[in-house]
Amino acid sequence: xxxxxxxxxHEVTEMGQExxxxxxxxxxxxxxxxxxQTMMRxxxxxxxxxxxxxxxxxxxxxxxxxxxxxxxxxxxxKIQPSEPRDSAVYFCASSKDxxxxxxxxxxxxxxxxxxx
Amino acid sequence: xxxxxxxxxxxxVSEGASLELRCNYSYGATPYLFWYVQSPGQGLQLxxxxxxxxxxxxxxxxxxxxxxxxxxxxxxxxxxxxxxxAAEYFCAVGARGTDKLIFGTGTRxxxxx
Numbered sequence: 516x517x518x519x520x521x522x523x524x525h526e527v528t529e530m531g532q533e534x535x536x537x538x539x540x541x542x543x544x545x546x547x548x549x550x551x552q553t554m555m556r557x558x559x560x561x562x563x564x565x566x567x568x569x570x571x572x573x574x575x576x577x578x579x580x581x582x583x584x585x586x587x588x589x590x591x592x593k594i595q596p597s598e599p600r601d602s603a604v605y606f607c608a609s610s611k612d613x614x615x616x617x618x619x620x621x622x623x624x625x626x627x628x629x630x631x
Numbered sequence: 632x633x634x635x636x637x638x639x640x641x642x643x644v645s646e647g648a649s650l651e652l653r654c655n656y657s658y659g660a661t662p663y664l665f666w667y668v669q670s671p672g673q674g675l676q677l678x679x680x681x682x683x684x685x686x687x688x689x690x691x692x693x694x695x696x697x698x699x700x701x702x703x704x705x706x707x708x709x710x711x712x713x714x715x716x717a718a719e720y721f722c723a724v725g726a727r728g729t730d731k732l733i734f735g736t737g738t739r740x741x742x743x744x
Contacts, residue, residue, distance in 0.1 A: 519674075548732070557736035558675075558721060571731060606674060619665075620732055622674035 519623035521607050527629045533595040536626045539588055540609030548620060549582055549592050550606040558606070564590065597630045604628070633658040633724045637735035645743050646714050652707040652738050654696075654722030663725035664705040665732065666696055670718045678720075681705065692716070717742045 520539040528534050540547050548563040562572040564584045572582070579598070584590040594601055604627050608620040634657045644650055656662060663682055667675040679690025686698040696707045705722060722735040 550734075558734040560731065560733065563731060608675075619677055619680060620675075622667075622676070624672075624674045 519607055519609050519621055521605075521623035521626050523626060524624065525627045525629075527631065528597055530598055530630055531596045532630075533593065534597045534601075534628060534630075536592040536605050536607075536628070538590045538592070538607030538623060540590070540607070541611075541621055542588065544609035544611050544621075545587070546610045546620075547584060547590050548608040548610075549590070550608065552604045552606060552625070553602075561592070594628075597628075599630045602629050633662060633726055633733050635722050635724050635733055635735035637720075637722055637738050639738045640736070641739045641741070643741040643743065644712050647711050650707075650709045650712045650716070650740070652720050652722075652740070654705045654707065654735060655703050656705060656722070656724045657703065658724055658726065660727060661700070663727065664696075664698060665723040665725065666690065666694070666705070666707045667721045667723060667734075668692075668718050669721065669737075675721060678707070712740075712742055714742045714744060716740060 522537045546565045549561040550558050552558045561574045562582045563570055567584045582592045604625045606622050606625045608622045610620045636655045638653050665680045666678040668678050669675045678694050679688045679696055681688045681698045689695050694709050696705055698705050719737045719739045721737045723732045725732045
């Protein structure tokens with residue numbers, strides 16, 4: 516398996532523009548997570564899905580952020596409109612079993628977002 | 632709610648020296664505990680994990696960690712550090728029955744030759 520695949524790897528956009536980050540989880544995994552990493556706040560869980568259903572979105576910072584998982588092999592994180600303070604590295608991760616002992620999150624390489 | 636504290640933001644050691652990175656967690660029951668490593672520009676890679684059983688857990692790259700319930704700690708250790716171990720290390724706690732992982736703020740390890 517190629518692992519968790521995120522695109523794009525880097526994104527530079529102007530303030531006010533819409534940004535869409537994409538994630539393909541590992542085949543067979545049924546949980547998917549979006550994290551944001553910044554120097555100031557570290558690694559924050561934004562939202563996670565189980566079987567394509569959002570389970571906990573309490574980490575989503577505000578209404579400008581939205582996430583979808585239309586099927587088991589694809590998820591998006593959208594920011595509209597984007598602001599400079601959204602600049603961060605966004606990670607997607609997936610795991611296989613919910614709450615079982617072999618639960619382990621596998622991370623993608625991240626998308627570095629810069630909003631100017 | 633669970634939380635994780637990594638008291639050391641930055642640690643510097645000489646190559647060949649021993650290493651201990653601290654992690655303290657807050658959770659009402661026995662948690663799942665993880666250590667991840669992040670190399671520059673990369674995603675996070677799992678080093679080791681604790682779910683139950685033996686409180687001393689062995690991981691990849693010669694790392695180990697010990698779960699101490701009385702101290703709410705899960706410190707990461709390595710007897711002899713290699714230059715390639717320079718990276719950022721994250722401790723994480725998961726609640727049983729969910730997949731949600733909460734990460735600490737990380738410890739950046741620098742290794743001098």
